[in-house]
Amino acid sequence: xxxxxxxxxxxxxxxxxxxxxxxxxxxxxxxxxxxxxxxxxxxxxxxxxxxxxxxxxxxxxxxxxxxxxxxxxxxxxxxxxxxxxxxxxxxxxxxxxxxxxxxxxxxxx
Amino acid sequence: xxxxxxxxxxxxxxxxxxxxxxxxxxxxxxxxxxxxxxxxxxxxxxxxxxxxxxxxxxxxxxxxxxxxxxxxxxxxxxxxxxxxxxxxxxxxxxxxxxxxxxxxxxxxxxxxx
Numbered sequence: 001x002x003x004x005x006x007x008x009x010x011x012x013x014x015x016x017x018x019x020x021x022x023x024x025x026x027x028x029x030x031x032x033x034x035x036x037x038x039x040x041x042x043x044x045x046x047x048x049x050x051x052x053x054x055x056x057x058x059x060x061x062x063x064x065x066x067x068x069x070x071x072x073x074x075x076x077x078x079x080x081x082x083x084x085x086x087x088x089x090x091x092x093x094x095x096x097x098x099x100x101x102x103x104x105x106x107x108x109x
Numbered sequence: 110x111x112x113x114x115x116x117x118x119x120x121x122x123x124x125x126x127x128x129x130x131x132x133x134x135x136x137x138x139x140x141x142x143x144x145x146x147x148x149x150x151x152x153x154x155x156x157x158x159x160x161x162x163x164x165x166x167x168x169x170x171x172x173x174x175x176x177x178x179x180x181x182x183x184x185x186x187x188x189x190x191x192x193x194x195x196x197x198x199x200x201x202x203x204x205x206x207x208x209x210x211x212x213x214x215x216x217x218x219x220x221x222x
Contacts, residue, residue, distance in 0.1 A: 032208050043113075043199055043213030044152070051208065087152075097142070097201075097211055098168075099152035 004088045009104040012082075018075040020103050022088030025069040032091055033064060035073045037084040038102070044087065047073065078107045111136045115200050115214035122190055123222055130185045130217050132200030138212075139205040141183040142167070143175065145196040146216075152199070158183055159205055190221040 005023040012018040024033065032051050036044040048055055048062045050071075055062045061074040075082055087102040113134045122128055134141065142157035144167075154167030158177040172194055174186040183202075187194060200214040 034210065036211075041146075041197055041216060041218075043201075043215050044211075046210040046212065049208065049210060097154065099144075101151050 003098065004090060004100050006086075006088050006100060006103045008101060009106070011106050011108055012075075012078045014080060014107055014109050015077055018073075018078040018082065018105060018107070020073040020075075020086050020088075020105065021070065022072070023070045024088070024090050027068050027090050033062065033068075033071050034089045034091055034097070035060070035062065036087045036089065036099075037082075038087070039084040044099075047086075078105075080107050080109065083107045111212070113200055113202050113212050113214040115198075115217050117217060118215065119218050121220045121222065124191055125189050128187050128190060128219075130187075130198060130200075130219070132183045132185065132214060133181050134183075134202040134212070135181065136202065136212065137180065138202035139180070140209075140211075141177065141200065141202045142211070143173070143183070143185050144199045144201065145169065145194075146199065147196050155185070155198075190219075192221050195219060195221045 032049050034049040035047040038044045048060050050062045064071045085102040085104050087099050091097045116131045139160045143155040144152045146152045153169045155173050156167050156175040158164045161180050164175050198217045201211045203209045203211045
């Protein structure tokens with residue numbers, strides 16, 4: 001499974017969009033990009049995933065570049081409750097799901 | 110409600126005393142996995158299972174055992190716990206397809222003295 005690279009931390013103003021980048025330059029054709037977040041020591045929470053196309057759900061949008069070597073998670077209107085560690089992961093069918101160090105997002109008033 | 114249930118939430122034990130952390134899911138998922146989380150090391154996979162009676166080592170399997178006798182249950186067994194197994198443990202499950210999200214339990218905080 002491909003490795004991912006994320007910035008260790010980011011700040012975002014409350015109400016503004018949070019754009020979290022992720023590099024996955026060794027991703028292969030059958031690997032999906034997943035985003036999870038973890039608040040304190042709770043279980044990681046699934047946010048969104050995609051293969052090639054951009055995706056949107058009630059929580060976030062996922063933008064995947066055409067070459068699939070990087071992606072961006074967008075939280076359109078960040079709130080204080082979005083403060084968490086965000087993990088970008090690539091995963092193939094039934095494969096290991098390898099978590100990196102993630103990005104610690106701080107949403108500030 | 111669809112969920113992954115781990116028990117216990119907190120456990121304090123002594124070195125060498127065998128213990129089992131249970132994990133159960135009610136979503137008919139084929140894939141199940143155990144992770145441990147330690148400060149500075151992130152989430153690391155211990156074991157995973159693609160289906161009943163099929164288990165494989167993850168990145169840090171030493172000192173752990175698992176079994177998958179039924180689809181819904183995936184217990185984590187520490188035959189002889191040691192202090193370096195003090196950690197926060199998470200169980201997770203998903204359908205086996207690559208495009209299926211992993212659902213996590215709420216965690217078990219284990220302390221081995």
